[in-house]
Amino acid sequence: MSVADTFELTLALLTVIVGLYWLALTLRLPPSAALLVGSGALAFVPGLPHFVADPDLVLVLFLPPLLMDGAFSTSLGRFGRQLPGILSLAIGMVVFTTLAVGVVTHWLVPSLPWAACFALGAIVSPPDAVSARAVLQSVTLPRRLTALIEGESLVNDATGLVLFRFAVAAALSGVFDAGAVAADFARLFLGGVLVGLAAGAAWVVVARRMRDETLTLLVSLLLSWLSYLAGERLHVSGVISTVTAGLVMGWYQHVIFSAAVRLRGIAFNSVLVFVLEAMVFILIGFSLRDVVDRMGGMGAVASTMAVPLAGVVLAVILARFVWIFATDGMRALLSRAGMRGARPLGMRQAAVLGWAGMRGGVTLAIALTLPETMPGRDLMLVAAFAVIFATVVVQGTSLAALIGWVKPQDLEPPAPMSLAEAETALARVRLAVIEQNAYGPNGSLVHAHLLDQAQMRVAATEQFVHNHEQSYPRLVRHFDLLNRSIDAARAELIRLHRAGQIEDEVLHNLERDLDIEQMGLAYQLNG
Structure with missing residues (x-):
């Protein structure tokens, strides 16, 4: 041969x-x-x-x-x-x-x-x-x-x-x-x-x-x-x-x-x-x-x-x-x-x-x-x-x-922290870093938007840990809306590229950002 x-x-x-x-x-x-x-x-x-x-x-x-x-x-x-x-x-x-x-x-x-x-x-x-x-x-x-x-x-x-x-x-x-x-x-x-x-x-x-x-x-x-x-x-x-x-x-x-x-x-x-x-x-x-x-x-x-x-x-x-x-x-x-x-x-x-x-x-x-x-x-x-x-x-x-x-049962003892509890711990660490750097030398709030996002993330994860059954359906609807918004943004990005409004480099960079964001949502929802 x-x-x-x-x-x-x-x-x-x-x-x-x-x-x-x-x-x-x-x-x-x-x-x-x-x-x-x-x-x-x-x-x-x-x-x-x-x-x-x-x-x-x-x-x-x-x-x-x-x-x-x-x-x-x-x-x-x-x-x-x-x-x-x-x-x-x-x-x-x-x-x-x-x-x-x-x-x-x-x-x-x-x-x-x-x-x-x-x-x-x-x-x-x-x-x-x-x-x-x-x-x-x-x-x-x-x-x-x-x-x-x-x-x-x-x-x-x-x-x-x-x-x-x-x-x-x-x-x-x-x-x-x-x-x-x-x-x-x-x-x-x-x-x-x-x-x-x-x-x-x-x-x-x-x-x-x-x-x-x-x-x-x-x-x-x-x-x-x-x-x-x-x-x-x-x-x-x-x-x-x-x-x-x-x-x-x-x-x-x-x-x-x-x-x-x-x-x-x-x-x-x-x-x-x-x-x-x-x-x-x-x-x-x-x-x-x-x-x-x-x-x-x-x-x-x-x-x-x-x-x-x-x-x-x-x-x-x-x-x-x-x-x-x-x-x-x-x-x-x-x-x-x-x-x-x-x-x-x-x-x-x-x-x-x-x-x-x-x-x-x-x-x-x-x-x-x-x-x-x-x-x-x-x-x-x-x-x-x-x-x-x-x-x-x-x-x-x-x-x-x-x-x-x-139907084999998982008899292994679970880890001390659940996925939701681990996410809460990470959110608190991120909030601490942002709180330390959110204010300028004169004490004025410089990164108000980042601080609000970090505080909302901590509150959301804590609520999910303490009230999982009621929070999960809302979380699914939340991620579904975010996914639809990402899909719409991707469709608009492709339309702009097909119409000659943006360069190939812009398409690839923004598409990568949307992909990473959507992958992050999938990991958060499905663990």
């Missing part, structure tokens, strides 16, 4: 992404499921070129920015509070799933060596950050569940990669050392944290000195790949390095980024992450064709592998439920014994957490790195696709319905 053909194929894939995303919105389906099914069907259309994703390229191109974005938007305080639960899922459950899948696979396919069975378990054991983000965008979960699912998907890839590497080595050499696995994992994990902290600290130093918005965003984007590649070059976990650097960036961006950088960054990242996530699911679907063709067609796959594939998928899903309910039962027992830190999730939250184990691009990329001489390689590749399909399409599309049926 020539460079021009590759470019045309990329444009065609982007067009497919737009169409499938629109279809998902129309049918009210998770976009990830529509992208996966649509691309898988499209891959078998006669005449389309064969496309095989390079697994190393998939990992280094897509994974770092997606991990960085997930870590950047993660609440560091909540991540730290839920760290024991996150590590239980990211390490304990991945190991348990690897063992469970290995045992089931060897039971169903006795001719496959144990090490190869465990290699398959390592491939399908870690839930994927991309799949989790894609599904979580369409549902509302309690804060603890969200932190557990997001945190798990950020960390568990390192566990799966270590287990996979040692399982493959054992399958090819016949030698396995459990102590070496544990020591290597500790080295990769801790080393990745140190490299990520160093990369994050370097970003803080550089970003503080940046005065250009575009350069600041570019340096921040490059941090994802730089931290990942630095970790890999130093033979530690690039995944953990990227996640650590992203947590550092997310913590310091509030004091480093200007408002303009944040506004531009939100828009830029939303488009970038959407395209990258969509391309990952498209590549998964397209890669299926080469595997099925090599196996002799879909009929041959179904006739020879149906039972093992069903067993692997069930083992993956059930192992997650067993681990989650078993560990939550342990928390319940410890809580009854008086241990304050052991807070069980409860049946409702545990059920949702168990059903939210979607696999995706990382599972595919790991499977595609299997050596050609690996025993059972074709079975592993098809099983990886089967697990991705079952978890994304079946679990992803039904997760919202399960949440609506189970």
Whole structure:
């Protein structure tokens, strides 16, 4: 395939992404499921070129920015509070799933060596950050569940990669050392944290000195790949390095980024992450064709592998439920014994957490790195696709319905201040600054309008806090009127520009001011 053909194929894939995303919105389906099914069907259309994703390229191109974005938007305080639960899922459950899948696979396919069975378990054991983000965008979960699912998907890839590497080595050499696995994992994990902290600290130093918005965003984007590649070059976990650097960036961006950088960054990242996530699911679907063709067609796959594939998928899903309910039962027992830190999730939250184990691009990329001489390689590749399909399409599309049926309750203690109370505190601080500077040297009131606005803001927020039920409808009508006035101003601005009354620069500047004001109103009303 020539460079021009590759470019045309990329444009065609982007067009497919737009169409499938629109279809998902129309049918009210998770976009990830529509992208996966649509691309898988499209891959078998006669005449389309064969496309095989390079697994190393998939990992280094897509994974770092997606991990960085997930870590950047993660609440560091909540991540730290839920760290024991996150590590239980990211390490304990991945190991348990690897063992469970290995045992089931060897039971169903006795001719496959144990090490190869465990290699398959390592491939399908870690839930994927991309799949989790894609599904979580369409549902509302309690804060603890969200932190557990997001945190798990950020960390568990390192566990799966270590287990996979040692399982493959054992399958090819016949030698396995459990102590070496544990020591290597500790080295990769801790080393990745140190490299990520160093990369994050370097970003803080550089970003503080940046005065250009575009350069600041570019340096921040490059941090994802730089931290990942630095970790890999130093033979530690690039995944953990990227996640650590992203947590550092997310913590310091509030004091480093200007408002303009944040506004531009939100828009830029939303488009970038959407395209990258969509391309990952498209590549998964397209890669299926080469595997099925090599196996002799879909009929041959179904006739020879149906039972093992069903067993692997069930083992993956059930192992997650067993681990989650078993560990939550342990928390319940410890809580009854008086241990304050052991807070069980409860049946409702545990059920949702168990059903939210979607696999995706990382599972595919790991499977595609299997050596050609690996025993059972074709079975592993098809099983990886089967697990991705079952978890994304079946679990992803039904997760919202399960949440609506189970109705998991948010048992996390609320923060001391509500949104309205925080807004009141900010309004009081702003009023204090304006009061100190509203009068001239001779005592005359210079900024009367600003003082009146600040006093009215404090009074309005205080009234809203103390009388929310009656104030909220008036607030909605107030913001609706302001929005209509902004829309009218924007229409007049465009009319003046179309009539040649103002320059392009005037249009852009005033339109930006109106956009910022309207975004501020939306944030105030919707929180």
